[in-house]
Amino acid sequence: MPEQVYLCHVLIALFMTYALILTYKTLVERDMLKAIIYSAGQAVAYTLALTLLAAPDLVLAYVAVGVGMYTALFLFVLSRTERFEAVQGGEAT
């Protein structure tokens, strides 16, 4: 183990783990609305991790595109299709 652990590094690991879990939840979720919200949560976790990595230029672009526009675009698309992913038989649940 390292001789000294910084809070910054623990928080980066924590946020990246959140991002991993939320990505997994996005993949397995059948309700598209929930999947989009999980994905936005993943973007928030990435934003916080990028902030801790001292990359403010990236954060400014990522927070506008990843959290704002990406989520809104997918909600627009979702409003014009089915909310629930179809099961194997082809019938919507």
Add this chain to the structure above:
Amino acid sequence: MKGAARDAALAVLALVVILGLLVGLARTGTLAVPPPEGNRPLADKFLKTTYNWTSDLWSASPEVVTSILWDYRGLDTVYETGVFFLAIIGAIALVRGIKTPSLRWRGMSVVARTVSKITLVAIPVVAASIALHGHLTPGGGFQGGSVFAVASLLAIVALGTGFLTGRGWSKDRLLAFRTLGLLLIALVAVSALILALLKGEMGYIMQNQWKPWARVGLGYLFGGGNGILYSGSLFFLNLAEFLAVSAGLSLVFILMGLPWESLKGGASE
């Protein structure tokens, strides 16, 4: 029972991943513990030349990221802007021939509308500050434009599709602003070269500052002496990119906010 088992497995996985990341980061030196005191050689080079007027390669800006984006690798960013422009053109081509529909989304409740109207003032101010200070602080044209586009998105969702179109934000006008931004970028990109050709000297495309072997530059102080630092081409390129990105993304959002019924029969025109 099954859900609890999965939750426990996820919790164990999270713990393992946290510990693994920590040990891995510390061991491989990707993020050394304690953090390294020096910079990598490449970072060192940029940090030592970007705001150092004794260097031949300086870009007159204390913001290293913007210097790299618009000066050191400026042509890359110009091409990125071109690709983005083509993407917008593609989005417009999908919905061509559609008239402004009479059926409109009316917006949300009074509470949401009031709060949105307050934030709608604040977001463009922040966007302009990010874009116009792009040569001094983190940020730049693209970031500012993206933030601005979030404001127009908010206006469409909370205040209805008629809010922007009723204030003259038509498709053609936004496309004109988008094209104006791109033309400004092209103009700034070749301005130093044109100056050099007029003087009969050596010059480059996307040249920013004076160099001993290419003795033209766009200056860096407004007002001379103790004037305002504008970092040569960086300020103008940020401004043009802000114009282009905010108009382009707002246009796409306005098109996406059109009612479904008008899109179904629109292409037959």
